[in-house]
Amino acid sequence: MNRQELIAQIRLKKSFLCVGLDTEWAKIPAHLMDAEDPVFEFNKAIIDATRDLCVAYKPNLAFYEARGPQGWVSLQKTVDYIGNEHFTIADAKRGDIGNTSRLYAQTFFETYSFDSVTVAPYMGSDSVQPFFDFPNKWVILLALTSNAGSTDFQFGLQDQSTPLFEKVMRQAMTWGTPENLMFVVGATHPEKFADIRKIAPDHFLLVPGVGAQGGDLEALCHYGLNEDIGLLVNASRGIIYAGSGLDFATKAREAAAELQAQMAILLS
Numbered sequence: 001m002n003r004q005e006l007i008a009q010i011r012l013k014k015s016f017l018c019v020g021l022d023t024e025w026a027k028i029p030a031h032l033m034d035a036e037d038p039v040f041e042f043n044k045a046i047i048d049a050t051r052d053l054c055v056a057y058k059p060n061l062a063f064y065e066a067r068g069p070q071g072w073v074s075l076q077k078t079v080d081y082i083g084n085e086h087f088t089i090a091d092a093k094r095g096d097i098g099n100t101s102r103l104y105a106q107t108f109f110e111t112y113s114f115d116s117v118t119v120a121p122y123m124g125s126d127s128v129q130p131f132f133d134f135p136n137k138w139v140i141l142l143a144l145t146s147n148a149g150s151t152d153f154q155f156g157l158q159d160q161s162t163p164l165f166e167k168v169m170r171q172a173m174t175w176g177t178p179e180n181l182m183f184v185v186g187a188t189h190p191e192k193f194a195d196i197r198k199i200a201p202d203h204f205l206l207v208p209g210v211g212a213q214g215g216d217l218e219a220l221c222h223y224g225l226n227e228d229i230g231l232l233v234n235a236s237r238g239i240i241y242a243g244s245g246l247d248f249a250t251k252a253r254e255a256a257a258e259l260q261a262q263m264a265i266l267l268s
């Protein structure tokens with residue numbers, strides 16, 4: 001999905017919601033456990049319940065890889081089931097020497113047909129470049145993450161005047177464009193969105209951390225929204241585990257609908 005198509009979907013649905021498919025075996029409702037593939041049955045129900053309310057889905061690879069080959073099968077079925085009308089994010093946080101990154105890119109862009117993959121910038125340009133070599137695909141680069149440890153390195157060490165996340169963003173903007181590069185910025189840093197938008201006024205930002213991690217949608221939108229909306233806000237646990245019983249999909253829909261309704265107001 002390209003930038004114009006993504007923006008069109010957001011305007012059509014009045015939603016910049018990304019549903020995170022962080023499907024944990026231990027949290028799958030008991031009534032699904034007899035299915036041949038409980039992970040896929042769970043994801044399928046969540047996707048059916050939220051399709052019209054969100055524009056993106058983000059399976060986090062950890063939850064699939066942990067289950068070995070069966071996890072990869074569940075992932076493949078999930079991506080196929082999502083289809084082409086939603087933006088898909090492989091949350092894999094990859095990045096390695098060039099020839100290895102090329103195969104990570106091939107894995108997620110060709111073998112699994114994702115639109116985008118999350119990439120760690122730490123190894124520098126030649127570790128990120130191979131992901132840009134795939135036309136019509138996106139790199140989502142970690143910039144300022146949502147976790148408490150983001151203060152360890154990303155704000156810069158004491159002898160550095162420019163925060164590391166800013167250096168990462170400025171450098172990466174020479175590698176990619178707003179058509180193929182997004183940045184991860186955590187919802188837990190709402191005060192940073194004004195600075196972030198000065199650095200990258202046009203790029204889309206993938207914003208995790210709303211819901212379970214306590215980020216506030218309205219606060220981050222205040223500076224985060226741009227003329228093309230420019231935000232994908234992810235919620236995983238807050239949606240997919242809103243309920244745990246027979247009605248888990250209905251509860252997930254209610255949680256997603258609440259966020260979408262707030263987004264519709266913020267877009268109006």
Ligand SMILES: O=C(O)c1cc(=O)[nH]c(=O)n1[C@@H]1O[C@H](COP(=O)(O)O)[C@@H](O)[C@H]1O
Nearest residue numbers: 060091118145146186208212213235236237
């Ligand atoms: O790259 C990510 O998606 C990501 C970056 C970040 O800074 N913080 C963060 O929470 N994430 C991911 O976003 C999701 C957040 O999940 P919830 O806290 O359950 O909504 C998880 O899949 C995280 O791995």
